[in-house]
Amino acid sequence: MRESFITPVVRTTLTADVCKKMVGHLLRGDWKEGDQIPAERELCQQLGVGRASLREALKALEIMGMIQTRLGEGTFVCGRSEFYSRPLLWAIAGSVKEDVTEITEARRLIETELAGLAAVRANAEDLKKIGRHLDLMEEAGHDNARFQTADIDFHLAIAEAAHNRILLNALHLIRNLMKQWIGSALFMAIAKKNPEQARQGMKAHLEAMAERLLQVHGEVVREVARDEQDSEA
Amino acid sequence: MRESFITPVVRTTLTADVCKKMVGHLLRGDWKEGDQIPAERELCQQLGVGRASLREALKALEIMGMIQTRLGEGTFVCGRSEFYSRPLLWAIAGSVKEDVTEITEARRLIETELAGLAAVRANAEDLKKIGRHLDLMEEAGHDNARFQTADIDFHLAIAEAAHNRILLNALHLIRNLMKQWIGSALFMAIAKKNPEQARQGMKAHLEAMAERLLQVHGEVVREVARDEQDSEA
DNA sequence: ACGTATTTGTTCGTATGTATC
């Protein structure tokens, strides 16, 4: 059977096709998180495209956070959360330095609600993880570097206990803008499965940090300005 | 004063740097929506990089929906909504049913809170805009296309009245996944500056839409599956 | 209607820096 119409030419670029195909592989699970995907030159042959076209697709996927290439090593598959949040990061990149108060507000909202969800949904494993990070924070004492790392993990554990990846990613984004501490009352509230108390606990701590954040913001602004000068030169 | 430590070497690729710089131009407004940006070879010289590096950055931006290249014509700047929604399409392409639930939850949270903020912060101009879109929704009647457009603008107007760009952007991203209607009770609550009533109003409407969204999701999955078959052939 | 210049699409060759063993 033959088509009587001339097939309408759909103009697609090789790069886009390759991109689509690779996204398919990634989402279908042919390439799993942490896997190393074939080398560039090998992929070229398999796909039957030039190296430049492949690299353009690869770079696009990397900037979107789906894969990560390490010089001299190869290309590896990133986790889902990474690739969900990366485009968001680009999207808000322009508004970041504009207004810290808005970010603070957004964070307070998201984190407060996540704490509430966590209080309802956290399972035994979640609680164990949260408690472990809380211990690490205490152990860190006045070692600021260690404390911050533990603090970040602590917040992340709570967010994970809420079991909502979208909000988790949103928090991921905002988190990088602020380093801060948190008390133990919050953990207790979550452990006791008291959503309202958990919300209030988180809220109070975050509000207490708002002032300190405004100070930090000054440094961030200067840093950003310096970066732009560098790239401008 | 000099640092006694060796500066930690930060490894960045040329492509990423170029990408960053161009995003800066786009967000800063040097290149506006619809504008044609300089030709590839011209940009190469201006930036002092090879064409491959530039093209990799360009392709990444195109796939993210920030720019659009047309063969034989040039490269043009896309609108904001385009570049907000594009990454989501990639992300959603392989999402499973549970993701939709999470997205719905995230949206309910954000939009609910935005409504509450709007009730506190909306000024006269905001209210006028919200009211206008509400009128358009009523005028649309059973014309679904018109109704949806008006509805989207209506939600957007409320979000804008909250005066928080971070949350607005987040909503922007999520909004494209869902088309739905909203009643007028919400508007009244906002006009009356009643935050709690506004929150409840928005919440009820969004929850009512959750079921319908799960139906729509089935269609999306089928559409994506068809696209993949095409690209496989 | 035709041809030319411009612009993106695509490939290849080559040189270099980096990580692993």
Place this chain on the structure above:
DNA sequence: GGATACATACGAACAAATACG
């Protein structure tokens, strides 16, 4: 240190589509 594998980056060249005189 050396060998190997890999990504990084540049430049040249040709193809394809479009715009413009």
